[in-house]
Amino acid sequence: MPPSTYREVRLAARPGRDLGPEHFEIAEVPLRAPAAGEVLVRNLVLRIGAATRTLMADAHGLPMASYEPGRPLRGSALGEVVAAPGTSLSPGDLVRHDFGWQQYATLPAANVRRIDPARWPDPAACLSQGFAGWLAVDRVARIRCGDTVLVTGAAGGVGCVAAQFARLRGAGRLVGTTGSRRKAGFLLRELGVDAVLVRGEGPMEEQLRAAAPEGIDVLVDTVGGEQFQSALALARRRARLVVVGALSGQAAGGTRSHVALDTLALCSRGITVSGLSATDHRASAERWEEEFSAGLREGTLTFPHVRLSGIDQAPGALLDLLAGRHLGTVLVEPT
Missing domain, CATH: 3.90.180.10 (Medium-chain alcohol dehydrogenases, catalytic domain)
Incomplete structure (x- = not known):
């Protein structure tokens, strides 16, 4: 009772x-x-x-x-x-x-x-929370074999799943950002991330240049702020930047997360920036659950x-x- x-x-x-x-x-x-x-x-x-x-x-x-x-x-x-x-x-x-x-x-x-x-x-x-990360990788960025992919907040609920699906979709080099060495170790050991940028260990743009010297093709951004700006600076021609969160603003209690956009860079390099809300994609929820749960059963996802x-x-x-x-x-x- x-x-x-x-x-x-x-x-x-x-x-x-x-x-x-x-x-x-x-x-x-x-x-x-x-x-x-x-x-x-x-x-x-x-x-x-x-x-x-x-x-x-x-x-x-x-x-x-x-x-x-x-x-x-x-x-x-x-x-x-x-x-x-x-x-x-x-x-x-x-x-x-x-x-x-x-x-x-x-x-x-x-x-x-x-x-x-x-x-x-x-x-x-x-x-x-990985639905948003799966949508970003699978439905918006449409990662291609060999792409260099950056996932910000890669140790979070969205980022962990986005990183795994990026690898499954053929990412050639996978880079993540996080806030501690402990989390960086997890991303490298458990999720197969190739390089990790750690907040507070130097300017993000410098860390990203070292991790991806030829630039990035895809961004899955859960953080915003400096991390988004660094990705934009290193975005290659026809890069796809997908924004699924703004933790830098949320953690500080704000309801806005402002960054400066170089619109000339967007048009001259053919870069696309897409904002993604999972609430707009409810029709894809069943497909996401099928693929995620199958990956968990088969051991290809965690x-x-x-x-x-x-x-x-x-x-x-x-x-x-x-x-x-x-x-x-x-x-x-x-x-």
Whole structure:
């Protein structure tokens, strides 16, 4: 039997530049039974993402609405159906939804998606942020055999997957950026990256010139700022630059990430710059899951992640993610 109450993480107050524990509140609330057409889900795993920080601000022009103080935070979660009256779901079914940051969720059945556990060696891998990285590599940049590819934030949830697919698609030289020597070692040993640029160990452009002296053909950018500008400086003719994130701005509490663009370089070298939002490509989600899960089963892909236990760990997990302390996708088991 489900409990009469559960815990959820709420936005206590909108943060300014600095985010701290005081901006979160863990509340105990009554558990509401589902009405006909609704589903009660016990959340098993929730994903912590940098976008949560952006949505804590009173942001405008984003594909999702900002969080409201006093209301629970949202985020992708994997859960188990407890009850689903008047629906095609059954108790015990695994489902994915966007009402994480809480131990239980009661929501319309139309807002959940059934997950086939036989498809996934670890069902939590369905929460991978790699969809955006796969789209960048496969659908936008369309990597060709022999391309030199740069993935910024390559040890993050998106970057880890983008780097692996870049190699599978034939990248001739694969370069990544990260924030520590520990992560650089992981990228070199575990993901087969050829060279790693480490933030803080000298100007990024100089590091990139040494790692890719002939320039780059493809950029998958999750960071922005100096790293994007360095890639643009080293972009070869007809290079494809794909922007899937802006962690440099998000980590600092901003909702903007500004860089200077040399438009003459863009047109004279035929460089394309594409902004990519995974929300615009929902029709490709099934194909992505098929390929990613097959790679995990066959051992050609991995799902780097960290998993923490307890709903009270979620706020600290976000703070640590923004500070660059975690590697891969960050997951929290809320119960």
